[in-house]
Amino acid sequence: MSADNTFRKPYVPKVEASWWLKNPFFTRYIIREGTSLVSLFVCLELLLGVFCFALSDAHGDVYLAYVNGFLGNIVIILLNLVALASCLFHAVTWFALMPKAVRLFMNKNSTELLPGYVPHIGLYLALVGATLVILVAAFVTM
Amino acid sequence: MHSNRSDEPIYWLLFGAGGMAVGVVLPAIVILMIVAGFQDVGEASGMLNFHQVGAVLGNWLLSAVLFGVIMLTAWHACHRIYHTLHDLTIRVTKLHWFVFYGLAAAITFAAAALQFLIYCQLW
Numbered sequence: 001m002s003a004d005n006t007f008r009k010p011y012v013p014k015v016e017a018s019w020w021l022k023n024p025f026f027t028r029y030i031i032r033e034g035t036s037l038v039s040l041f042v043c044l045e046l047l048l049g050v051f052c053f054a055l056s057d058a059h060g061d062v063y064l065a066y067v068n069g070f071l072g073n074i075v076i077i078l079l080n081l082v083a084l085a086s087c088l089f090h091a092v093t094w095f096a097l098m099p100k101a102v103r104l105f106m107n108k109n110s111t112e113l114l115p116g117y118v119p120h121i122g123l124y125l126a127l128v129g130a131t132l133v134i135l136v137a138a139f140v141t142m
Numbered sequence: 143m144h145s146n147r148s149d150e151p152i153y154w155l156l157f158g159a160g161g162m163a164v165g166v167v168l169p170a171i172v173i174l175m176i177v178a179g180f181q182d183v184g185e186a187s188g189m190l191n192f193h194q195v196g197a198v199l200g201n202w203l204l205s206a207v208l209f210g211v212i213m214l215t216a217w218h219a220c221h222r223i224y225h226t227l228h229d230l231t232i233r234v235t236k237l238h239w240f241v242f243y244g245l246a247a248a249i250t251f252a253a254a255a256l257q258f259l260i261y262c263q264l265w
Contacts, residue, residue, distance in 0.1 A: 051252075077179040
């Protein structure tokens with residue numbers, strides 16, 4: 001960020017706020033960026049759970065009210081289903097841009113890049129592996 | 143002393159790490175919360191029951207991982223929303239910057255403080 005103490009008057013073209021609805025490519029782009037709004041919701045949900053846990057007594061009264069009353073609410077379940085779809089959409093788009101953001105070379109002495117499917121396979125394996133580990137651990141200790 | 147160097151790489155790094163956390167770890171956590179929503183959860187029965195979550199928050203490594211997921215998700219989301227405001231034809235000001243990065247910092251400090259208090263059983 002920079003403080004602009006100048007006298008320049010830049011030309012700002014008028015753009016409608018709904019410009020991204022007119023082209024499906026741009027709509028997909030805004031949905032992709034919009035997944036961050038959903039992940040912020042999940043983040044606050046987790047933080048609320050930790051907060052309720054901290055407030056609980058030895059039998060977890062407040063925490064169980066959070067799980068049964070908040071997570072059990074049909075609106076929150078539907079929002080969580082949307083959040084799941086949005087997280088997976090984010091994962092697909094995020095993994096797709098990874099080879100463009102991080103360049104992996106074949107070896108030290110060449111400028112030849114690794115084919116894009118190598119990081120893709122690794123990232124999808126990481127997603128499946130992490131999901132399996134967390135789900136199995138959660139269901140085993142349930 | 144004012145530095146000419148940009149602070150952007152720090153936020154970019156948190157954004158990138160957060161993108162990985164959201165893409166790799168968050169789907170499983172959301173699945174657990176959906177499953178818990180369909181069950182009648184008790185003190186020691188059901189998905190995400192009190193003792194199970196207590197075991198996670200009482201383990202320093204698992205609690206640190208959970209803190210990492212919460213923190214990185216917050217920084218990722220706030221950074222991305224802040225930069226998407228331009229595409230929604232909102233001209234960002236310094237106030238927008240403080241609101242969004244302040245929110246991420248607040249979530250970080252709240253999660254760190256709460257999880258530390260739970261771990262040390264101070265609350």
